Amino acid sequence: MIISFIGKGGVGKTTITLNLGAALATYLSQRVLVIDGNTRAPNLSFLLELKEAVSLFDLITDPKNIVKANTEIDGLKVISSPIGSNAELDFEVLKSLLSFFNLSFNFILIDTPPSFTSETLTFMELSDYSILILNPEPLSVIEAYRALQIASRMNVKLLGIIVNKFRQDAVVSLEYIRRNFSLPILAVIPEDPMVQTYTLEQKPFSISNPSTPAGRALMELASYLTGRKIEVQLEKRGIIGTFFSLLKKLFT
Ligand SMILES: Nc1ncnc2c1ncn2[C@@H]1O[C@H](COP(=O)(O)OP(=O)(O)O)[C@@H](O)[C@H]1O
Numbered sequence: 001m002i003i004s005f006i007g008k009g010g011v012g013k014t015t016i017t018l019n020l021g022a023a024l025a026t027y028l029s030q031r032v033l034v035i036d037g038n039t040r041a042p043n044l045s046f047l048l049e050l051k052e053a054v055s056l057f058d059l060i061t062d063p064k065n066i067v068k069a070n071t072e073i074d075g076l077k078v079i080s081s082p083i084g085s086n087a088e089l090d091f092e093v094l095k096s097l098l099s100f101f102n103l104s105f106n107f108i109l110i111d112t113p114p115s116f117t118s119e120t121l122t123f124m125e126l127s128d129y130s131i132l133i134l135n136p137e138p139l140s141v142i143e144a145y146r147a148l149q150i151a152s153r154m155n156v157k158l159l160g161i162i163v164n165k166f167r168q169d170a171v172v173s174l175e176y177i178r179r180n181f182s183l184p185i186l187a188v189i190p191e192d193p194m195v196q197t198y199t200l201e202q203k204p205f206s207i208s209n210p211s212t213p214a215g216r217a218l219m220e221l222a223s224y225l226t227g228r229k230i231e232v233q234l235e236k237r238g239i240i241g242t243f244f245s246l247l248k249k250l251f252t
Pocket residue numbers: 007008009010011012013014015016043114164165166189190191192193195196199214
């Protein structure tokens with residue numbers, strides 16, 4: 001299944017795409033390909049330490065380059081973007097590439113550029129679904145309305161909304177979003193300072209600390225997308241798990 005993540009700059013597309021991919025691979029044993037589709041300002045590869053950077057352009061040159069896109073996380077492959085690339089992605093070439101990889105991955109998750117550049121529209125068109133990410137603040141909501149209009153004009157299927165950086169005192173309430181968008185809210189991810197800490201460490205928080213509020217919300221989203229329950233006990237991994245790994249370190 002190919003899913004593109006769309007929304008205004010800064011809402012959390014890159015963070016969510018990578019962390020969701022890591023959660024699907026780690027806890028639900030899915031084969032996941034995460035693609036940085038933001039070719040002009042690629043950030044995704046900074047969220048994870050990659051041994052080797054493989055870009056969409058490398059795959060177009062030779063699809064076998066996919067073997068180099070491995071990450072430290074089993075089942076997760078990441079396609080980064082060459083920094084500041086101005087090369088255009090050819091629609092037909094990209095289409096056949098994505099169909100080809102769709103055969104060997106359970107999920108292809110695409111992080112798109114901010115707003116609705118031609119690249120974003122291309123990725124939306126080539127995806128089975130798009131997921132709209134917004135923050136509970138007015139400008140991001142306006143951008144989300146625009147996304148709704150564009151998606152309905154293009155006949156793109158919007159699976160639902162992720163409300164990211166949610167705070168109880170946010171100007172835009174969940175109730176407002178429910179009332180004004182005819183789409184399901186798939187996840188509410190709280191504003192969580194740990195997100196940036198893990199960004200600095202280049203580790204997905206959904207794996208390093210799945211019991212943080214943001215981690216839990218992502219786990220639920222991963223469960224929803226596969227229709228399966230996550231079996232790992234979050235509390236155990238978070239607190240008791242850390243305790244055991246400390247003990248292990250002391251005794252080995
Ligand atoms: N739930 C969250 N809580 C706190 N900070 C977040 C959260 N989600 C994303 N961020 C931070 O917000 C900033 C923008 O996120 P990013 O994923 O780069 O957005 P986008 O790709 O949509 O431009 C980053 O600094 C990121 O660490």
